[in-house]
Amino acid sequence: EIVLTQSPATLSLSPGDRATLSCRASQSVSSYLGWYQQKPGQAPRLLIYDASIRATGIPARFSGSGSGTDFTLTISSLEPEDFAVYYCQQRNYWPGTFGPGTKVDVK
């Protein structure tokens, strides 16, 4: 089973700041890496898939990059609604494992 590690565990930032979240896989997952956002009491929402493709309706301030084992989610300028937990997920191998999450909270 592929293990995903996310860093940092918590990111404390202010609205308007740039957020950079990392995800590292225990072995190559090619470009089959996605990012999900989850707010308290809500289901996860797909933001990015295949490392860099924004899902339908996702604002351009969200961008993804990387391949192989190292990936990054960047939020160019944080909006108030962006404070949430972000999970990366690989889908190169079954089971498609999720990372432990990065919480982006208000500084």
Add this chain to the structure above:
Amino acid sequence: EVQLLESGGGLVQPGGSLRLSCAASAFTSSGYAMSWVRQAPGKGLEWVSVISGSDGNTYYADSVKGRFTISRETSKNTLYLQMNSLRAEDTAVYYCAKGVTSWYLAPLDYWGQGALVTVSS
């Protein structure tokens, strides 16, 4: 608008059974991979099971293999998860999710609101 509505959650004793349902609307679920993903209280996400939209093949996480069964009823546009021999560690919110395509490893673009399953005596 695509919607997924889970039902069937509740409190069950260890060793008991429960069946979750997920009613899909505004799309034909049999044409897509459909999944169950769970989240234990205060924990992360675990992809539990998926049924392929192309060939109907099913896949399970090792933690539930042999105890859970995923299935679909095309006429009702509904996905199911039959859960047997439940354990305390199965306590979680169970989400139904739609794949972007029919491939079993497709990204999950629509999610239901979740159904809480509590396994406790």
